[in-house]
Amino acid sequence: MKKNTAPAMATALALAATALCATSAQAQDKCGLGNGKKATGEPIPLGAIVGKTGPEDFSSSSRAAEAYFKCVNANGGIHGRPIAYTVQDDTWNPEVAAQAASKLVKDTKVVGMVGSSSFVECGANNKLYEQEGVAVVAGTGVPRACFYGKNYAAFNQGPRQSTIGAAQYIAETFKLKNITCVAPGIPGFGDWVCGGVEAWGKANGVAVKQVIFDPGQLDGNAVALQVSATKPDGVVLGMPRGMMLPILTAAEQQDMGKTIKWGLPTSAYHTEMPKAAGKYWDGKLHIHMELQPLDQDGPDTRNWKAIMAKYGDKKDPIDSFSQAGHLSARVATDALLGIKGPIDRKSVHDAFKAVKNVRSDMMCAPWYYGPGDRHQANHSGRVALLTGGSFKTQTECFQSKDADLSDVLALESKGGLVN
DSSP states (O other), rough: OOOOHHHHHHHHHHHOOSSSSSGGSSSOOTTTTTTOOOOOOOOEEEEEEEESSSOOOOOOHHHHHHHHHHHHHTTTBTTTTTTEEEEEETOOOOHHHHHHHHIIIIIISSSSSSSSSSSSSHHHHHHHHHHTHHHHHHHHEOOGGGGOOOOEEESSOOHHHHHHHHHHHHHHHHSEEEEEEEEOTTTHHHHHHHHHHHHHHHHOOOOOEEEEEGGOOOOOHHHHHHHHHHHOOOEEEOOOOHHHHHHHHHHHHTTTTTSEEEEEEEGGGGGTTHHHGGGGTTEEOOOSSSSOTTOOOHHHHHHHHHHHHSSSOTTOOOBHHHHHHHHHHHHHHHHHTTTOOSHHHHHHHHHHHHHOOOOOSSSSBBOOSSSSOOOOOOOOEEEEEETTTEEEEOOOEEOOOOGEEEEEEEEHTSSSSSS
């Protein structure tokens, strides 16, 4: 991976990036038709499922999508029809997630799902979405099932890719020989994430050990002691930001940042992370970004921030997952506006699945829905260093070296999805 030696060039490229749709040329807080007229027609039902209450509030993507749809409804809607956006909280419980999906699909009769972000709903609901012909353009996919569902496509890379990216960066940059991967024991998550890091390590001459903990009984000190016992050169924390903090606090007390290199996935790339982590970790945390920097100056980035400021809540997170939610809503809106004829579940399903070559200054590479039984268009990111109370981008875009991407890369090589 290359060091970021030409920030001016990167900024120029970002400014020149092709926007998702023509709205990027409009005022920064405009969207959809951008006509300033309130939509008053028959509502178009869309839904999302998020893990809002539980170990951590994981609803950032849907909050950004909701802000975008409010903007769309204030600017003509979908040819005069407003979007009725319903978000269900699965409370990090698969049974609740299944009930939520059933309610949205069978009772509310959503024509599509947009902006979802959950640790449990993909595994619980992929079969239902396929059976009912519901296409999902998710904001943030988390466990393995989110990237192995026929009707489920997310805008983020996922924790496996991001954690591998973080491990890859610290190992290659600091010439590390062994790394310890830490993750919560959530089905389809911890073993998948750290298993990916371990597989990457075997292929690249880096020994990898795993520390998997019970997320319901997280003891930061106990986890830090387990990590210390592995005597690592580097550590990667494959988990949500809220779970990282008690581990980092305990690691600080043991001065584990002095000689050990630390890599974190994109969940740590959050405006509140520098303050939450504290001064000890300044210059010590290397964070993989699944999307582009939060502070870059590009048309889509400006649009996202302007819409969040005007239509969102002041408490809404400004992070990578918010970026992903914004992008999912923009793509869904563009797809809906392009439908000729009735807007129903079938036409929305086909419109979502036909999305390809989506370019944005918020992403390293074009995004597409794609054919097949699994979807993972986003697999290139960058790394930032937490320093000076903020983040400093360290690399240009690079792809994680995950053997599981072989089928995705083979599909892309056939052409037609990106150019």
